[in-house]
Each structure stands twice: as structure tokens, then as C-alpha cells.
Amino acid sequence: MVRAFLYFVATMIVLVIIGTFALNYWSDKATEIAFVPNTEFVEQDPLADNAYADPDMWYSRPGIGTADPARYQPAIAETQNPLPRSENEGTLVEQASKAGSRRITSEEEEKAPPFAVFFVHPTSYIPTNLDRDIQWNARLGDKETEDRARLFLRGLASPFNRAAEIWAPKYRQATVGAFLTDKPEAEQAIDAAYGDVEQAFDYFLESVDKDRPIVLAGHSQGSLQLLRLLRERIKGRPVEKRIAAVYAVGWPISLDHDLPVLPLPACERANESGCILSWSSFADDGDPTQLLKRFRASPGFDGKPRGDTPILCVNPITGFANSTAPADDNKGTLVPSEDLTSGELVAGAVGARCDQQGILRIGDPPAMGSAVLPGENYHVYDIPLFWRNVQEDVVTRVREWAAANS
Structure with missing residues (x-):
């Protein structure tokens, strides 16, 4: 299980190499040629009405047992030494391993009322036209895509592992190129992916205890699909009152044109x-231009151009918006060793502050390996950087929901 997160990081390194080459050396047009499908959008057949009754349509759900990727639990590094800021000083885990590590004991776990998590994974269908013709949506059963999704879940969904139930559906996600173009087919692909997510959510609601609080969580494309779910399937319905928290990480939310349309407020x-x-992580001197360019040119949930408006930034260390926290308050970053043979939670690795744009700035980050996107974009690490704080944050919010609804 220790290797689970590391396989996730290793996979992302390959993607970063592709992304770095595309963003730094190719023109925007060449990048589009490489990643955007050159085929027509083909609408896939609807799933059967009872498709999600099949356990094989889920990466995570009750009954999977030790094979469930979202149930990964890392060791805790025991070190109080200053943390390295460059590879020349050694990685965090190399330093921590000298002091030893331990597992979280049951006595350390704060109890929470039973809750259910619905987690939507980020884009794992990442082919290029250099390899083969790209389809606008992933097909179910594509081994490379589904193996990658499982790896993502181990690194991104595992902070929610204190839930009584974690459900993470397979869905025919839009390819990564759908987020690099204005072609109408891109919107069709994202819409098609949403149809599967909504159907999976309906089955999830039928399956969990009707009085159990719900946590919605996702990353990147998964967060985009959750935000639509909030607007179209949850807003104004009884299930809205059951939502204890929504973790829509790695997807910008406009304070002026998106948030007012959503049924729930930002966490204050x-x-x-x-x-x-929601948050998007960059080093202090990182450049979020690529992240914000297409987002700001697209219409908000209210139908109006988003323009140069700030985005939602809830600091995952403090738990509230537009705040600052020192590294000492970070209870555990999930980091790999340099050779990716081990991984542990290291406390005090990185602080965080929300800047005026709504970007989460993480200072001068420690050595985290090669999976950092161009512009010192720590998108890959949005959740692992704050793994332990997120794990505790969700328990706190569920406990508060239970107290208010007892």
C-alpha cells in the first residue's frame, strides 16, 4: 500500500514531461493538434438504467475491501528536522526515514458520525495524436485509462478514508484535449461525461442510508462535474440539506459568476x-496564466463572461477562505522519496496563503519530485500537499453537520 501514491506520482511524471514540452516549446496551435481529437464527436450509447448496480462500474464502493484505492493510509514520518528546499539537500522522506515512521493508531483518530463520500476522479484519459486517433470520450474498459484513474484515487481520494462509505464511479470522461480547445465537440464531450456522473450519483443516493450526511469531492475535471451536479441535481432538492461539505479542488470557481449560482456558500x-x-496550488513565483486564460474567456455559471474576477480560495490548512497559514500548521504532506520507493506524511512541509487572485500560494516549496507542471503549478499535488489537514477537515465538518441536524 505504501507504493500506491508513488505509482500515482510516477504516472504524473510522464504526463508532466508531455505537458512541459507542449507548453514550453510548442505554439498553442501545435498543442491543440497534439491533444485535441481530430475526429468527429460520436455520441456513445446510453448506459443501461441499472448500469451502476454493477460493482464493476465503481473504482471505490463498499465491499471492495483492501483493493479499494481510496482506502490507502500512509505512514507518518517522525522528524522535527528542518525540511529541505532543494534536491541537493535530499528529499523530505529521505530525511524523515532517518528518524523512522509510524502508522496512525485508532486512538489518534477522532471519531466522526458515519458519512458517505461521492468522489469524481480527474482526467485519466490522456492520449495524443502522436500515438493514435483520439476519441472525445474515454471508453469503459480501456485498461490504461482505468489503471491511471485508480492511481489518481489512491493519491487524491485517500484523505477521505475515514468515511463509512466512499463511492467513486467509472465514467466516460472527456479527453484532456477537450479542455484545450473551443471546438463545440469539447462541450459535447464534457456534457456526455456529466451524464454518466449524474447517473452514478442517483445510484449512490439510492444506496446510502437516507439519514447519512454526504461529502462531495473531486479534482480537476471531477470537480467541474461535481459543480454541475450541485446546480442541476442537488440545488433545491432534499439532498441539498444532507451535503456536509463539497471539496471541488483544482477547478477555478469565479466569486462573481459561479459561486452565486451554486446552492452552497464558500467555507468561511x-x-x-x-x-x-476549492483551491489551486502554485509556488509564490509560479505563473497561473495558463490555468486562468481559458477559464476567464469562458462564460460563468450565470451565463456572463467571467473576465478578470477573483476565484474561490479556501486555504486547506486553516479551513476558511482568503487566509494564511505557516508551514508549522500543516499536519502532513504526502510526499515520495527521490527514487519513488516509499512515501510518508511529513508535517510542516509547506504553508499556504490565498493571494488577491484567489490562487493558493505555497511559498518556496520543498523538494517534491518531478511531477510539477510548468509555471510551478502544483496541480498534481493540490490534495497531497495538505493530505492530513484535509483528512481532519472533513471529519470536523461532518461533526458540525451532525450537531446541527441532530
Whole structure:
């Protein structure tokens, strides 16, 4: 299980190499040629009405047992030494391993009322035209795509592993190129992916205890699909009152043109329930231009251009918006060793502050390996950077929801 997160990082390194080459050396047009399908959009057959009754349609769900990728639990590094800021000083885990590590014991776990998590994974269908013709949507059963999704879940969904139930569906996601073009086929592909997510959510609702609080979580494309789910399937319905928290991480949310349309507010307090958390991580001198360019040119959830408006930033260390926290308050970053043979939670590795744009700045980051995107974009690490704080944050919000609804 220790290697689970590391396989995730190793996979992302390959993607970063592709992304770095595309963003740094190719023109925007060449990047589009490489990643955007050159085929027509082909609508896939609808799933059967009872498709999600099949356990094989889920990466995570009750009954999977030790094979469930979302149930990964890393060791904790025991070190109080200063943390390295460059590879020349050694990695965090190399330093931590000298002091030893331990597992979290049951006595350390704060109890929370039973809750259910619905997690939508990020884009794992990442082919290029250099390899083969790209389809606009992934096909179910594509081994490379589904293996990659499982790896992502081990690194991104595991902080929610104190839930009584974690459900993470397979869905015919839009290819990565759908987010690099204005072609109408891109929107069709994203819409098609949403149809599967909504159907999976309906089955999830039928399957969980009707009084159990719900946490929605996702990353990148997964967060985009969750935000639509909030607007179209949850807003104004009884299930809205059951949402203890929404973790829509790695997808910008406009404060002026998106948030007012959503049924839940941004999280303003660390002990608030029924609210939304979102953040996008960059080093202090990182450049978020690529992240914001297409987002700001597209219409908001209210139908109006987003323009140069700030985005939602809820600091995952403090648990509330537009705040600052030192590294000492970070209870555990999930980091790999240099050779990717081990991984542990290291406390105090990185701080965080929300800047005026709504970007989460993480200072001068420690040595985290090669999976950092161009512009010192720590998108890959949005959740692992704050793994332990997120794990505790969700328990706090569920406990607050339970107290308010007892």
C-alpha cells in the first residue's frame, strides 16, 4: 500500500514531461493538434438504467475491501528536522526515514458520525495524436485509462478514508484535449461525461442510508462535474440539506459568476458545514496564466463572461477562505522519496496563503519530485500537499453537520 501514491506520482511524471514540452516549446496551435481529437464527436450509447448496480462500474464502493484505492493510509514520518528546499539537500522522506515512521493508531483518530463520500476522479484519459486517433470520450474498459484513474484515487481520494462509505464511479470522461480547445465537440464531450456522473450519483443516493450526511469531492475535471451536479441535481432538492461539505479542488470557481449560482456558500469558518472548498496550488513565483486564460474567456455559471474576477480560495490548512497559514500548521504532506520507493506524511512541509487572485500560494516549496507542471503549478499535488489537514477537515465538518441536524 505504501507504493500506491508513488505509482500515482510516477504516472504524473510522464504526463508532466508531455505537458512541459507542449507548453514550453510548442505554439498553442501545435498543442491543440497534439491533444485535441481530430475526429468527429460520436455520441456513445446510453448506459443501461441499472448500469451502476454493477460493482464493476465503481473504482471505490463498499465491499471492495483492501483493493479499494481510496482506502490507502500512509505512514507518518517522525522528524522535527528542518525540511529541505532543494534536491541537493535530499528529499523530505529521505530525511524523515532517518528518524523512522509510524502508522496512525485508532486512538489518534477522532471519531466522526458515519458519512458517505461521492468522489469524481480527474482526467485519466490522456492520449495524443502522436500515438493514435483520439476519441472525445474515454471508453469503459480501456485498461490504461482505468489503471491511471485508480492511481489518481489512491493519491487524491485517500484523505477521505475515514468515511463509512466512499463511492467513486467509472465514467466516460472527456479527453484532456477537450479542455484545450473551443471546438463545440469539447462541450459535447464534457456534457456526455456529466451524464454518466449524474447517473452514478442517483445510484449512490439510492444506496446510502437516507439519514447519512454526504461529502462531495473531486479534482480537476471531477470537480467541474461535481459543480454541475450541485446546480442541476442537488440545488433545491432534499439532498441539498444532507451535503456536509463539497471539496471541488483544482477547478477555478469565479466569486462573481459561479459561486452565486451554486446552492452552497464558500467555507468561511473551519468548523462550518454545508459549504464549498476549492483551491489551486502554485509556488509564490509560479505563473497561473495558463490555468486562468481559458477559464476567464469562458462564460460563468450565470451565463456572463467571467473576465478578470477573483476565484474561490479556501486555504486547506486553516479551513476558511482568503487566509494564511505557516508551514508549522500543516499536519502532513504526502510526499515520495527521490527514487519513488516509499512515501510518508511529513508535517510542516509547506504553508499556504490565498493571494488577491484567489490562487493558493505555497511559498518556496520543498523538494517534491518531478511531477510539477510548468509555471510551478502544483496541480498534481493540490490534495497531497495538505493530505492530513484535509483528512481532519472533513471529519470536523461532518461533526458540525451532525450537531446541527441532530
